[in-house]
Amino acid sequence: MKLTALRNMAFGLSAALTLGTAGAASAEKLRVGMECTYAPFNYKTADGELAGYDVDVANGVAGIIGAELEFVCQEWDGMIPALLANKFDLIIASMSITEKRMEKIDFSGPYRFSTGQMLGPKSKEMELFDATGNPISNNFKGLRVGLERATTYSNWFEEILPDADVVLYDGSEPLYLDLQNGRVDLIMTNPMKAHLKFLSKEDGAGFEFKGPVIDEEKYFGIGVGIGLRQGQDELKGRLNGALKELINSGELEEYALKIFPFKLHMDEWGQ
């Protein structure tokens, strides 16, 4: 009797809040988490439309698996906690598949390269890497390095150059601002985004890439994938199937060509 009353209370409460139940509904509804502030991969245009490579991938996958999507904007720091707290079902936010993240969440196969590259002012001579592409840790002394918090770039620095003078930022915009202000001498970020949003623009005219593209698999993973909670192998299988279909049909390449003059994936990923 008492239990029924409690149960009814719980139901009343759940009715007031948003409630999700397991079991197949007519059209599967998936909530997708992304930053909405990471142009050109996921961002909101002035018209209020979500756009970018990640958004295209999300819609492409949804079309194939027949799911209905709802996008949720979430700051990067809280992306994995929000997935685990069931605020959404998938992360499609340019998140690299790394071992560290795999401890907490599961990933689909990759749909985009994940790399990093340093950026600094043209006016400053910097010899940061030797001929084989390894960083010379001594030459990082006295340089302030700007990085985004909780990213593959900050993990790489922690492991490879633990003594570097690192400044951590929330989001990529303040990173570029402080590079221009001179508050940091060097930043490490996504070279595709850096080229498009910064180096090719007026603000970025005085800056250039320093050193080679870094894509060590241990830190940068095999690429960017779709994040999901662990133990959803059936959903993961369907996501992987859909991604392969996008790669093999050439659709994924089209998404990339909308923004860049080159594709952002490897054809082998489709096999």
Add this chain to the structure above:
Amino acid sequence: MDALTGWWDDYLWGAVVVGQVFVCSLILMIVFGLLGAMAKISNSRTAQKIASAYTVIFRGTPEILVILLLYFGSAITLTAIAQIFNPEIRFVDVPPFWAGTIAISLIVGSYATETFRGAFLGVSPGSIEAARALGMSNLQTFIYVRIPEMWRLALPPFGNHMLSLIKDTALISIIGLNETMFVAKQAITVTGKPFTMYIVVGAIYLGFSTVVTLAVMGLEKFGERTTAGAK
């Protein structure tokens, strides 16, 4: 200013959200503040201890932490509770609006608790004795004597709490509420014009806080209307 083309409507809706959060959290903040103050001046030891714990915790922790804990923690806790009763339930979600509103009203409410407590203690004992002498009940004394004297004393610091509340709404963008700060971040990533976008946010908040300041000034005048001549 060209950069702002197309973003005005987003800012407008962002400002509407700020207004909604402000109104809802103001009401909750007054409720929490009054409950806390009454517990603190009550004769019950337990109530006093609970109210002290409340003010110590919420005044002593960073606001952003409270917001994050409430947003992520509440969803996980409520889901776990709901699953005890019905394992079919996959998640119970607390929307960012309510998680954020409750979080900032709890924080500012803890400051208001102290303000209200001080104001209640500031009500002159003579007034209360006079009310008793007239045969007023406790409830009547509370409504007709304590509250009218108390709110005049509490108003100036309460104005400050309202300003804190307005500004704290900017923190809620971290849990994904589409308020002006969030609009600015989205606009910056597309236009690459951080200063313009943040200045608009500043102007919007300045507008809100000016309204609050003027309202408090007006209320102070209203409160003094009968005593002003006596000074």
